[in-house]
Structures are given as C-alpha cells and as structure tokens.
Amino acid sequence: MNPSASQPPRIVDLIGVPTDVGASARGASMGPEALRVAGIRQRLEAHDLVVHDLGNVAGPANPWQPPVDGYRHLDEVVAWNQLAHDAVHASLKAGHLPIMLGGDHCLGVGSISAVARHCREVGRKLRVLWLDAHADFNTSAITPSGNIHGMPVACLCGLGPQSLTGMSGEVPAIPSKAIRQIGIRSVDAGEKRLVHEQDIEVFDMRYIDEMGMRHAMELALATLDDRTHLHVSFDVDFLDPGIAPGVATTVPGGPTYREAQLCMEMIADTGRLASLDVVELNPAFDLRNQTAELAVDLVESLFGKSTLMRK
Template sequence: MSTTIELIGVPTDIGAGARGASMGPEALRVAGLIEMLKNHGLIVIDSGNLAGPTNPWLPPVNGYRHLAEVTEWNEALHEASYAALQKGHLPIILGGDHCLGIGSISAVARHCRATGKDLRVIWLDAHADFNTSELTPTGNIHGMPVAILCGHGPEQLIQIGGVVPAIDSDVVHQIGIRSVDEGEKRFVHQQGLEVFDMRYIDEHGMRETMARALDGMTDNTHLHVSFDVDFLDPAIAPGVATTVPGGPTYREAQLCMEMIADTGRLASLDIMEVNPACDVKNQTALLAVDLVDSLFGKSTLMRDAK
C-alpha cells in the first residue's frame, strides 16, 4: 500500500528576525514538491495552509519575541500534525520559520508515546537552536525550539503536547552546525546534545557523520527530519534570512539525504526557513525539493538494500 503524504503549510515568520519565511510554503509548492512526491508513487494530500496571527513585528518582552503569536501558531501546527499522524499519514510541514519545530516535533513525540515508537530526530541546521530567554542575543524564538522541546522555555511552549519535556535531548542528532552563541554553546555542552558540527564533517566526512547519527535505529524507530535550509552552504541556497558560510556542499547534502532514505524509517519531515524574499528565481526552494526527492529514494543507480 502506498504511503500517504500530508502537506501542512505554515505561512509565518513569527519567530524570525527577518520577514519572508511566511512565503516559504508557496515557494515549495511552486518548485514542484507535490509533483515530485507523486512521481515516487506516493499519495499526496495538500491540506493547504494553517491560519494564525499576523506578525506584529514588535521587540522582545522578557527575552521572548512574539511569544503569544508563536504559541498560537505552534498549537495549531501541533494539532494538525498529530491528526495527520493518527490517520497514518506522513506529515511534511512547509515552513515558515524554525520556531515551528516546537509544534511539529511535540506532535511526533506525542504520537510516539501513544504508539510505543522510539523517536529519533535528525536536525539539519546551521544553528543549534538551543537558546533560552537568558541566553538569546535577539529574543527570536526560531533560535530556541530544541531547548523548548527539551523543557527549557516558557510554560505555554514547553507544555504543548501535554508532557514536559516533549523529548529528551538524547533523541536529537544535529548535523551541519556552525553558528552557536556563546552562552548557548555552554548550555549545549551541559545538556549533552549530540552535535556533528562542520568541523566534525570536515574531519570525518558526511558518510561517517550520518552513519553515527543514524546508528542504532530499529524497525520500531520513528525517524523525524527537521530540515532548515540554512543547513546548506549559502552559495547554493541563498534564499534564507540567516545564512552562515561554510555549510554542506550539494554533494554532501545529497549523501546526507540518501543515507536517511536508505534507512527506510523516515516518518515525518519539516522543511523550514525557505525565504523567497532573499532568493534568486526560487532556486533555494527548487534545491530543497531536489534534496527531498533524494530523501524519498531518488538515486542515480539501483542499489541493493543495506
């Protein structure tokens, strides 16, 4: 039986420090995401875009920017994503900024608790996103979702999903990190987050990095990939507001996606931070769709199962 994909658009830049990621869902659709998925023999349901508050573009209050609006968007996403999982669908969240990882991953964690699955999160990003109100230099909540999911944040966000923390830090494996704030760096170390930064990838290569990040999964593993397009080097993916030089190349990113596909365990996906306002002819959304194509099994040759 074919897998059913459910696309959930979340058109907001409420957690970001620049406008434009709210246009990301449509950019991904225009880039041919639906057609590509159908070419894999998948059933695709496009649930359209969620609705939520507009971006008031106000300064932070007590270390959090737009906390009420971020909460409302993430609560809506949590419910939509959990409903898709309950139906046996594979949700693909079209962001939107990466604060939406709170609603998405808390829903996956809730689903795993209900079904007895073991959660594994592969977090593809230039940033660790492990800030708190005390550590953040900006107050932008898109720099905080992993910390919030691990129970470090405001009450209304950490309790989305009904259990605090939503996840344990040891389920998260971060790839491609190369920008971490000073206080955040110490906090990541204290919490024992597994981070394969760009130095690790430079020294050991993407193959060993992904082999380690994916090691130990079983048939009972629910694999969630949270793909922030600033994971990629800005030379190939300029359409993000938070570019950091020195990210994975096209081939490194393809290998990363291909090795995830080889596991056969992908069960939910975020595509975050596509910002058409920063892009050139939608090339970043087109590249994201190309990489997601590999995530669902596109390969140059027919390969034997590992």
C-alpha cells in the same frame, strides 16, 4: 520505494504553516508557496506516494514588535505552534507522513511536540535529526535577539515558557539523547554551554570536514530499529549559502550539494523516515526560486531519488 501488491502506497500530507513570527527577518511566511511552485507535490508523486496538499493553516499576523521578557511575539509563536502541532498530530494519527512546510524554525516546537505525543501514544521510540547551521538552543536569559526561531531545541528539551515546553503534554517533550544535530556552524556562547550540559550529539561542520558526511550520518542513524520513528527537521540554512541563498540567516561553510544529497540518501536508505519539517526558506532572499527548487530536490532524495542505479 515502489509499493507491492500487498502494501498500499504511502500517504504524505503537505501542511503549510506560513509564518515568520519567530524569525529575525520577514519573508519565511512565503516559504510554503515557494515549495509548491517548485513542484514538491508532483516530485513526490513520481515516487509512488499519494500526496495530499492540505493547504495552509491560518494564524495570527506578525506584529513585528520588540521582545518582551526575552521573547519576541510569544503569544503569536504559541498560536502558530499549536496549529502546527494539531495538524501534524492529526496526520500521524491517520497513519500518514506529515511534511510541514514552514515558515520559520520556531515551528519545530509544535511539529516535534506532535511527533513526541504520537510516539508515546503508539509506543515508539523517537529519533530527531536537526539539519541546521544553528544549534537553536537559546533561552530568554541568553538570547541576543529574543527571536524564538533560535530557541526550539531548548524548548523541546524543557527549557523555555510552559506554553511551548508543555505542548506535547509532557516536559520535556523529548529527551536530549533523541536529538542528532548535523551541519552546525553558528552557536552563541551561552548556547554552547547549554548544549554541552544537555549532552546533545552534534556533528558540526568541523566534524563533517574531518570525518566526512558518510561517517557523521552513520553515527547519527545508528541504532535505529523498526520501533523507531525518525523525524527530520530540515532548516534550509543547513546548506551552504553558495547553493542556497534563499534564507535570512546565511552562514558560510555549509554542506555542499553532494554532501547534502548523501545525507538525504542515507536517511532514505534506513526506510524509517516518518515525518519531516522544511523550514526557513525565505523567497525574499532567493534568486528565481533556486533555493526552493534545491530544497524540493533534497526532499525528493529523502523518498528514494538516488544518483545510483540501485537494485
């Protein structure tokens, strides 16, 4: 991805959103700083990118209260997502590539709502790759916990409170057919029914076991063209906890290091990546920042680092 004389280097904006208001455990609020300590800016600059670290947005504290009407911390979740939405939308409007450093995965509502708004404004199609151990398709009626980090995909598809479902200016923010979920291996019974009803394309771990990561990614990336904005929402619990312990919601049996690298390299090969979330990194559960360093390693692969000496 070296810039040519006629093509200026791409500008990447790092946007820290340090909150765990949507999560089941405290600590994801420390994720942005752990990613910075792991050298995310310097690692991306090594790939001829101009990297602006915009610092952290500032939102309400986590009140750590029980759910109300099936939602935990709804007002605070809305506030943080609006901040994420506004920062990501401004970055896209400037022609930059935003990387949201979370924070928990409830923030995917704000980030992807901003991407959806931008795509409508500029007449582009949208493809969302949701790299996660969980489907994140709970609603207030079926959630076992009320934690909104288990609800962002449902909210983006129009199932949830209007304050979240309408954040992009349109409901649903994205059509379910725009989503490809990869690495899924923990889905509540009610979620499974809704995911099937919405006809979301899911490449779960059994599919990856049987068919391989390469085949899953070929299908997930199929039909992309130069009018498609590709957004990757990377929940660090996508990875097997044996290599990535620094998350609050570990689920055994995730992608190995090489499977994850192949996933990222195939995304990079498309040349279509236009926005990114990195979420659910929880340094309180990590060992000497190894999960943050692995996450940065994988993000670097999204921008051209490869194990092959490619021509």
